Amino acid sequence: MKKHKFIFVVGGVMSGVGKGIACASIGKILQSRGFRINPIKIDPYLNVDAGTMNPKEHGEVFVLSSGLECDQDMGNYERFLDVELLSENYMTNGMVFKTVIDRERSLGYNGKCVEPLFHIVEESLSRIQASVKKSGADITIVEIGGTVGEYQNALFVEAARTMKLRNPNDVIFVLVSYLPIPHMIGEMKTKPTQYAIRTMNSYGVNPDIIIARAERPLDEQRKRKIADFGNIPYQHIISAPDADTIYEVPLNFEKFGLDDIILRLLHQKSKIKSDMIGWRKMVQKAKSASKDVSIAIIGKYFKTGDYVLSDVYISVIESLKHAAYLLDRNPKIEWLDSLDFENQEQSLARLDTFNGVLVPGGFGSRGIEGKIKAIQYVREHAIPYFGLCYGMQLALIEYARHCLGIEDANTTEVNRRTKNAVVDILPEQIEKIAVHDYGASMRLGAYPAVLKKSTIAYDAYSGQKDGRWSVGGKLTEPYTIHERHRHRYEVNPEYIAQFEKGGVIFSGTSPDRVLMEIMELPRNTHPFFIGTQFHPEFTGSLLHPHPLFTAFVEACIARQDM
Secondary structure (H helix, E strand, O other), X not given: OOOOEEEEEEEEOOOOOOHHHHHHHHHHHHHOOOOOEEEEEEEOOOOOOHHHOOHHHHOOEEEOOOOOEEEOHHHHHHHHHOOOOOHHHEEEHHHHHHHHHHHHHOOOOOOOOOOHHHHHHHHHHHHHHHHHHHHOOOEEEEEEOOOOOOHHHHHHHHHHHHHHHHOOOOEEEEXXXXXOOOOOOOOOOOHHHHHHHHHHXXXXXXXXXXXXXXXXXXXXXXXXXXXXXXOOOHHHEEEEEOOOOHHHHHHHHHHOOHHHHHHHHOOOOOOOOOOOHHHHHHHHHHHHOOEEEEEEEXXXXXXXXXXXXXXXXXXXXHHHHHHHHHOOEEEEEEEEEHHHHHOOOOOHHHHHHOOEEEEOOOOOOOXXXXXXXXXXXXXXXXXXXXEEOHHHHHHHHHHHHHOOOOOOOEEOOOOOOOOOEEEEEXXXXXXXXXXXXXXXXXXXXXXXXXXXXXXXXXXXXXXXXXXXXXXXXXXXOOOEEEEEEEEOEEEOHHHHHHHHHOOOEEEEEOOOOOOEEEEEOOOOOOOOEEEEOOOHHHOOOOOOOOHHHHHHHHHHHHHHOO
């Protein structure tokens, strides 16, 4: 029986250097050689999942089709590899510790002394093996979150060391480390990476490959220094400078022969000649686009201190890029804080300068009235609008107030006592919220929706050829799509008839027509005004841009060309 192969990826010096992109890119170049890839992300947090984390601190919460809320790197894996990952591909310290503790409390260890160094490690390895078994893949890439030397991820590094000890020819280690260029010195420094290598050595692990992240390419002198002081072959030091687009990274890795190095270390022969033609074509389109398309994203999770955190909406941003690249456009995305509109610090007329406006998902009441003002402005001024989840709900609230005459229309998420709750909480969530049970308490994961013919949504989905968004992958009638959700509130069924009579088209509904999944305005009323209760940004990729994002960018281009 052929043995499974493992690549463990660890970070050095600092967080945020691009381990997730490195893992996705390694997976991509190995996938292009004919191997089935199984990516796993291990987060060192004690949170049981990523769903309760503050997006300003952790970035976007990505949702799998299974409904698991996880780290944004899982989205990178799916977008690069064009795969649909399973819940087994993600774990946190919290998941592992909770399983071990719950098992101990139910006498699952037969009264033995339960210890972190053994039982937590074994549970981690057990989860990795469960993922391998379900995936049917050839190679598993495991990203260990955090930075080497932190106590939070030490047990996961120990698990990787244990696997290497048991399977010496089937496991390799990659260190993604940062090489700073201090402004006052003007020289790239290798010493922090040398310390990161030695810290890995102290765990009993020696990195086989160093991916050297830096602003600029690594020169020969510093490459040699890292090799000599790190006891690593010179050819195994891979320069990874900043790129114009993250989708260049696999091509950079391929240029340095990283796929050949990995296959040699894992004692594997390539199944096919590298096939990156489609990928290379899209990257070239991204780099050669001569025209811009300007899009405003109106949110409230951007600012963290004096900095702007775009990672909160990373899937939205990447989905816009995919669609723009496909249409030979360079996306110019600007982040607008809805509070600025609410406090009148920003004029709504500024929205006229954009080709389109998008309002993404979110929670709570802060900045909501600012978003509603912006939505009213783009509706009245025929600016293409795309609302995601909360963005759809707020569009309906705005329409109810200003077109249906329901002046106090609202959502119970903002005002629990509103008399006209056009958006209301899911009945099954009321009890959970009453006892402050917020973890995994929403409508999560993939659900079907039936599309209405002769609508913007129907035309967008039916125009894509491979059926990847269709249930069963077939373009059959009634045309049913499959999209991922993350929300507690829904369009109140009591107002559906009133909305439809007033001009709103619900172009996507649950099969039983109880839940409204897509709303839009007729083309003769507005060139493009559409909202989705689901999150389409979770399912697009570079090679398969999401049809709704593509339709939105097309509408933005049409406005630009007017």
